[in-house]
Amino acid sequence: MKILEWVGLAIQAAIGYNLVFPVFLLLIYGLRKAITSRRAPAGSTLPDYGIIVTAYEYTAQLPAVVGSLLQLNYDRYHIYVVADKCDISNLHFPADKVALLRPEQVLGSNTRSHFYAIRRFIRPHTHLTIIDSDNLTDPEYLNELNVYFNQGYEAVQGVREAKNLDTTYACLDAARDIYYHFYDGKVLFGAGSSATLAGSGMAFTTALYEKALGHLDVTGAGFDKVLQEGIVSRGYRIAFADKAVVYDEKTTGSDQLVKQRARWINTWFKYFGYGFKILFKGITRFSLNQILFGLVLLRPPLFIFLLLSVFFMLINLLIAPVMSLVWLIGLIVFVLGFYISLKSSPTDPKIYQSLVNIPKFMFYQLTALVNARRANKISVATRQENKTPN
Numbered sequence: 001m002k003i004l005e006w007v008g009l010a011i012q013a014a015i016g017y018n019l020v021f022p023v024f025l026l027l028i029y030g031l032r033k034a035i036t037s038r039r040a041p042a043g044s045t046l047p048d049y050g051i052i053v054t055a056y057e058y059t060a061q062l063p064a065v066v067g068s069l070l071q072l073n074y075d076r077y078h079i080y081v082v083a084d085k086c087d088i089s090n091l092h093f094p095a096d097k098v099a100l101l102r103p104e105q106v107l108g109s110n111t112r113s114h115f116y117a118i119r120r121f122i123r124p125h126t127h128l129t130i131i132d133s134d135n136l137t138d139p140e141y142l143n144e145l146n147v148y149f150n151q152g153y154e155a156v157q158g159v160r161e162a163k164n165l166d167t168t169y170a171c172l173d174a175a176r177d178i179y180y181h182f183y184d185g186k187v188l189f190g191a192g193s194s195a196t197l198a199g200s201g202m203a204f205t206t207a208l209y210e211k212a213l214g215h216l217d218v219t220g221a222g223f224d225k226v227l228q229e230g231i232v233s234r235g236y237r238i239a240f241a242d243k244a245v246v247y248d249e250k251t252t253g254s255d256q257l258v259k260q261r262a263r264w265i266n267t268w269f270k271y272f273g274y275g276f277k278i279l280f281k282g283i284t285r286f287s288l289n290q291i292l293f294g295l296v297l298l299r300p301p302l303f304i305f306l307l308l309s310v311f312f313m314l315i316n317l318l319i320a321p322v323m324s325l326v327w328l329i330g331l332i333v334f335v336l337g338f339y340i341s342l343k344s345s346p347t348d349p350k351i352y353q354s355l356v357n358i359p360k361f362m363f364y365q366l367t368a369l370v371n372a373r374r375a376n377k378i379s380v381a382t383r384q385e386n387k388t389p390n
Helices: 002-035 062-069 110-118 141-149 168-190 206-213 223-232 254-271 274-285 288-297 302-319 321-343 349-377
Strands: 049-056 077-084 098-101 127-132 155-162 202-205 238-248
Touching: 002 168, 002 288, 002 302, 002 321, 049 062, 049 110, 062 077, 062 127, 077 110, 098 110, 110 127, 110 206, 127 141, 127 206, 127 238, 141 155, 141 202, 141 238, 155 168, 168 238, 168 254, 168 288, 168 321, 168 349, 202 206, 206 223, 223 238, 223 254, 223 274, 223 288, 254 349, 274 288, 302 321, 302 349
Parallel strands: 049 077, 049 127, 077 098, 155 238
Antiparallel strands: 127 202, 155 202
């Protein structure tokens, strides 16, 4: 009986620490910020960027994406649009700045598209950055990335801000992004670890990208999970550039939300084991970067550990009221931490107003959990959908 009790406590601890871990990171971040100064630049050479934009099946938003990139306040770059399984007959871009590539065979993979572009670079670009087919970029995007490349970092994650806040789901999706950008980006990096990668709005030295992924053939969702493991496990840190902004299309409807989250949940179950690998490597190497990053990778999606936390609080209310109080305190700490992330970021009032709909948002994520096993059968194409208020 004692063994079962200890197992039960261990399971609760494994879930419960996720409630307070963000605030723990925030404390480390605050201490490090107080006693360390900003790193001096290691050099001032301007990187030469290959900007890779990938599209699959749909091209409607590519003119706006490329138009945004052509407005960058920077000279040393060339854009590579990889239009996989796309009709490109109506796409026309200035050839001196844009290479429009249509693979002869369907690639069906982000990384295959990236390396298809890399093998066709018109010159040996020192750096590359990855942009989604629905992203828009701030004119200073590359200059802000350079702040960290000039400090010696070889991998940098920017900020993906909401391009649209016209539905409840878009606002809640944006709130989630703000939380993750704050804790898994700014705070995690500031605490001495690495920012997690977000799939786009990220940049690397070309050499590091090839070193991390060149020997692999990653298919399905989650190439960014494989990429960040390849970088951090090699001892590199991923910097977080909070002013390198790309504007990202947010989820607009329940059907889109379920499909997207099903893929993300499937990806977490597929790759969360990387967390153990990096954590143990960090312990043996005494690497704060790898230890903290490993712990973050082991964290379940937000809605899973929040629902489990409420479940354990209610169960303990019947069998161990003191433990129930501990769970309540943990949930309060999490809510406080979530509020801190919103207040510490430029958060639109619409996002605050949308928070009352979190229960509905979590219901659809539960639906996505049910569909997670068949997530890879769901199309990964980015498509402009009709937006109707929710």
